[in-house]
Amino acid sequence: MKDFLELLQRGARKRISLAELRQHYFSLYPDVQNSPDRSARLLETLRQLETIGALSLPAVGSWEKIGVPPLPQWVLLKREPKAVPRKDFGNVAWAPELGFWPELRPGQLETLLPINEFLLRRRGSLMVVPIKERSLEIYGDEKRLDGMCTGDSLFGGRLHLNTLGCFRVPQPLPYRMADAPGKPVLVVENHNSFWSFGEWNQQARCYSAIVYGSGDAFRLTGRALQQVLGQVAGSGAEYLGDLDPKGVRIPGEFNRSAEVGSPQVSPALVFYQWLLAHGVRRHRAECVSFDAASLERWLGAELAAQVAKVWQSEHWIPQESLGFEQLSAGVL
Structure with missing residues (x-):
C-alpha cells in the first residue's frame, strides 16, 4: 500500500482518474492484473488509504454504474496523510x-x-x-x-x-476414436473438419482418433493430448489447420509450450499438400505479414516456399477445402 501511495504522490495533480489508478496499481502488482477480484482488491486498497487520510473518495454519483464491484471514477489525493507503517518481512x-x-x-x-x-x-x-x-x-x-x-x-x-x-488443468480435448490402435492421432483446428475427418476415419482407420483442437485453445492442452494418446493407444500426433499464418502459429506455439515429456505435434503433410494443390484460395491482405522462419520450421523448406507464395499473393486456404465428400471419394 505504501508503494502505491508513493507512486500516486509523484504526480502533480491532486485529482487522479480511475484509469490512472488502475495503471499505477497494476504496474506495482502485475500478479493481480489477470485476477478476477482485481477490482475488489484495488477498492480495498483505496478504502485503506482513505482510512489513514491519504485520499478521499467521491460521492456515489461519481462511481462506475457497472462493475463488480463498482469503482470511483476519480479520487482526491491529500498531501499529508498519516504515516503508513511498513511491515518488517525480515522477521x-x-x-x-x-x-x-x-x-x-x-x-x-x-x-x-x-x-x-x-x-x-x-x-x-x-x-x-x-x-x-x-x-x-x-x-x-x-x-x-x-x-x-x-x-x-x-x-x-x-x-x-x-x-x-x-x-493447471487443461480444457479436455474432444476426440473421436477409431479401431486403429498404434496409429497416430490427427488434431484438426476447426470443428466442422472435426466431424468430417472423424466420420471418414471410421472406415479409413488412418488414425487412432481425430481430435478437435479448437483453434487457439489448443496451444495449452499438452496434458490433455497426452491423455488422449493413452486412451486410444495412439503412436504420436499430427496436426492440420488452415493454411494461414494463424493456422501455422498454433501448432508451433503448442510445441514450444509443451512440458518435458509431453507429446509434440508434427504436420499432416499429405493433407497440407492436397490443400496447396486443390484448396479454395480466399483473399486476406494480412497474410503477407508472416514469420518465414516459423513457417519453414513447421512445414519444411520446400512446402513452406509454396505456402509463402500463396500468402504473398494475399491469399489463404481454409482447411474445409478438404471436406467429407473429398475424403470419402478417396482423393488422397
Missing part, C-alpha cells in the same frame, strides 16, 4: 522454497505470506491436485492462484506450481 520465518522473497516488493510479499504459511503447514504431505483446489486452500479463493500465474509459475518464474503440489 518472517520463510520456507526454504521461498528464498527469493527479498527480491519482491511489499505488495508481492503480502501475497506470498499465505503461500509461506501453507508450505510450512503442509511440509512433506503434498498430493498433486488441480490449481483451483490448492488456491481455495491457500487463499480461500479458488481463482486467486490462476490469476497470479504466468504459464506454470508465479512471481515472475520464481515459484513453480509444482512446489505447491498443483497444476
Whole structure:
C-alpha cells in the first residue's frame, strides 16, 4: 500500500482518474492484473488509504454504474496523510522454497505470506491436485492462484506450481476414436473438419482418433493430448489447420509450450499438400505479414516456399477445402 501511495504522490495533480489508478496499481502488482477480484482488491486498497487520510473518495454519483464491484471514477489525493507503517518481512520465518522473497516488493510479499504459511503447514504431505483446489486452500479463493500465474509459475518464474503440489488443468480435448490402435492421432483446428475427418476415419482407420483442437485453445492442452494418446493407444500426433499464418502459429506455439515429456505435434503433410494443390484460395491482405522462419520450421523448406507464395499473393486456404465428400471419394 505504501508503494502505491508513493507512486500516486509523484504526480502533480491532486485529482487522479480511475484509469490512472488502475495503471499505477497494476504496474506495482502485475500478479493481480489477470485476477478476477482485481477490482475488489484495488477498492480495498483505496478504502485503506482513505482510512489513514491519504485520499478521499467521491460521492456515489461519481462511481462506475457497472462493475463488480463498482469503482470511483476519480479520487482526491491529500498531501499529508498519516504515516503508513511498513511491515518488517525480515522477521518472517520463510520456507526454504521461498528464498527469493527479498527480491519482491511489499505488495508481492503480502501475497506470498499465505503461500509461506501453507508450505510450512503442509511440509512433506503434498498430493498433486488441480490449481483451483490448492488456491481455495491457500487463499480461500479458488481463482486467486490462476490469476497470479504466468504459464506454470508465479512471481515472475520464481515459484513453480509444482512446489505447491498443483497444476493447471487443461480444457479436455474432444476426440473421436477409431479401431486403429498404434496409429497416430490427427488434431484438426476447426470443428466442422472435426466431424468430417472423424466420420471418414471410421472406415479409413488412418488414425487412432481425430481430435478437435479448437483453434487457439489448443496451444495449452499438452496434458490433455497426452491423455488422449493413452486412451486410444495412439503412436504420436499430427496436426492440420488452415493454411494461414494463424493456422501455422498454433501448432508451433503448442510445441514450444509443451512440458518435458509431453507429446509434440508434427504436420499432416499429405493433407497440407492436397490443400496447396486443390484448396479454395480466399483473399486476406494480412497474410503477407508472416514469420518465414516459423513457417519453414513447421512445414519444411520446400512446402513452406509454396505456402509463402500463396500468402504473398494475399491469399489463404481454409482447411474445409478438404471436406467429407473429398475424403470419402478417396482423393488422397
